[in-house]
Amino acid sequence: MTSLPLLTLMMVVPLVGAVVVAALPAGSVVRTARPVALGASLLTLVLAVLAWVGFDTGSGAMFQLTETYSWIPQLGVSYALGVDGIALALILMATVLTPVSLLAAWNDVEDEEPGRLKRYFALMLVLEAFMVGVFAATDVFLFYVFFEAMLIPVYFLIGLYGGPLRQYAAVKFLLFSLAGGLIMLVAVIAVYFAGPGGSDGFLVENLVGNLDGSTGALRWMFVGFFVAFAVKAPMWPVHTWLPDAATESRPATAVLLVGVLDKVGTYGMIRFCLSLFPEATQWATPVVLTLAVISVVYGALLAIGQTDMMRLIAFTSISHFGFIVLGIFALTSVGGAGSTLYMVNHGFSTAGLFLIAGFLVARHGSKRIPDYGGWQRVTPVLAGTFLVAGLSSLALPGLSSFVSEFLVLQGTFMVNKTAAVIAGLGIVLAALYILLMYKRVMTGPAPSFPEGEGPPDLSLREKWVVAPIILSFVVLGFFPKPVLDLINPAVDRTLQIVGVSDPAPTANASGSAP
Structure with a gap:
């Protein structure tokens, strides 16, 4: 089973699906494009599950399911894929959310000309392929190629299919991402010259622990990677592209953008910032923790004041990404596991x-x-699912986000009590922005509609969209062990590379451990 090139297949299947969808004749687009796209994404999900089944959590190898082929040996570039538990967890999340998003977008461009419809679904499949590639790449240069390639389908998904300000939002997203990517490119080139070089000089396994350079040079390389990842994450103060991009995107595009694509930033911090630059990581930790705490509080405060529903959700993500970065740079096993679980x-x-x-x-x-109010009286199922999603976002105990948020704060409190306490304010603010939004949208007197023209509740297709998401809240809220078992070895290995360990428990006045 594991002898199959599963990671390559997880990119080839959606790319082939995209080509098939894009090549469909005009007469059959409306009838065929959406089922073909959904089928390709479901097949990719099956391959991801096979990868999970074939993954050995007890293995001591840095990467599994590896594929390595020489690509540009003169430049030290290889086509090298592999996953640890962190990468595999994020790939599984991406391959679940892609068919969910495609099903949700079923009627997004229904009334438009067939050419636009097939391009829309083809672009989403291309994006899925690149997302798998960026999480699976174990060659730094190949990672950079996928990191930049993802911009292309997202730019067109926003710019061609978004809201009234879609062109502005798409260009802003592109400029911020390209600026961060160019800074990282300089660091990528510097890493090669600081490493052992050779025909496979960009392989992560060859670079970890083998970078030869002055302390100052390695710190600058760390900064180059970190800036690009902070833009992608997004963190304060390089976050301003996200509210515009998420607001102007179609909802399905926003899911892949915020739910999956932005995780490349926090994943990159673990894979490259921590693993390649352990000394620089410890040097930068106080500043990064400060930025993370600011992101937590700032994103939550701005979310409270929003009147646009989509913009509010985008600002909540800035706050949540602050929690994720906080857990990563707490440099504890509890915080690292919590931040990775938080990504999922x-x-x-x-x-x-x-x-x-x-x-x-x-x-x-x-x-x-303000244009809503009382909708739970006319669409009770929609209102109920919206409430559950909101409660998961604010980390209600029993739902998935509670476990990860608790672990992040616990891991941070072990090393920096001030940062943990201030970040804890984000929990209170989350309750405010979620519950206030629900109150204003769903509660109150029933809205008036012309006789027989009231809005329908969730359709069967929409229930199929919502069901796996709600199920994930409950399963990961009560039983996160399978995911934690998958990611914990990779978290522990990363901390060993950085050269840190969890602080020992402190003794109380009587001399016994608390």
Whole structure:
């Protein structure tokens, strides 16, 4: 089973699906494009599950399911793929959310010409292939190629299919991402010359622990990677592209953008910043923790003041990414496991909020919160699922985000009590922005509609969209062990590379451990 090139197949299948969808004759596009796209994404999900089944959590290898072929030996570039538990967990999340997003987007461009419809679904499949590639790449240069290639389908998904300000949002997203990517490119080139070089000089396994350079040079390389990842994450103060991009995107695009694509930033911090630059990581930790705490509080405060539903959800993600970065740079096993689990849980909770809000907007035609009120009286199932997604986002005990948020704060408290306490304010603020939004949108007197023209509740297709997301909240809320078992060995290995360990428990006044 594991002898198959599963990682390559997980990119080839959606790319072939995209080509088939794009090549469909005009007469059969409406009938065929969507089922073909959904089928390709489901087949990719099956391959991801096979990869999970074939993954050995007890293995001491840095990467598994590896594929390595010489690509540009003169430049030290290889086509090298492999996964550890962190990468595999994020690939599984991406391959689940892609068919969910495609099913949610089923009627997004239904009334437009067939050519636009097939391009829309083809672009989403291309994006899925690149997302798998960026998480699976174990060659630094190949990672950079996928990191930049993802910009292309996202740019067109926003610029061609978004809202009234779609061109502005798409260009802003592109400029921020390209600026961060160019800074990282300089660091990527510097890493090669600081490493052992040779025909496979960009392989992560060859670079870890083998970078030869002055302390100052390695710190500058760390900064080059970190800036690019902070833009992608997004962190304060390089976050401003996200609210515009998420607001102007179609809901399904926003799910892949915020729920999956932005995780490349936090994943890159673990894979490259921590693993390649252990000394620089410890040097930068105080500043990064400060930026993370600011992101937590700033994103939550701005979310409270939003009147646009989609923009509010986007600002909540800035706050949540602050928690994720906080757990990563706490440099504890508890915080690292919590931050990685948070990436997965945030992907599903954000998907629930964006997609269900999108269903609501499709019924009423407005994103403005003041234009709603009392909708739980006319669409009770929609309101109920929206509430559950919101409760997961605010980390209600029993739902998935609670576990990861608790682990992040616990891991941070072990080494920096001040940062943990201030970040804890984000929990209170999350309750405010979620519950206030629900109150204003769903509660109150029933809205008036012309006789017989009231909005329908969730359709069968929409229930199929929401069901796996709600299921993930409950399963990962009560039984996160399978995911934690998958990611813990990779977290521990990364901390060993950085050269840190969890602080020993402190003794109380009587001399016994608390």
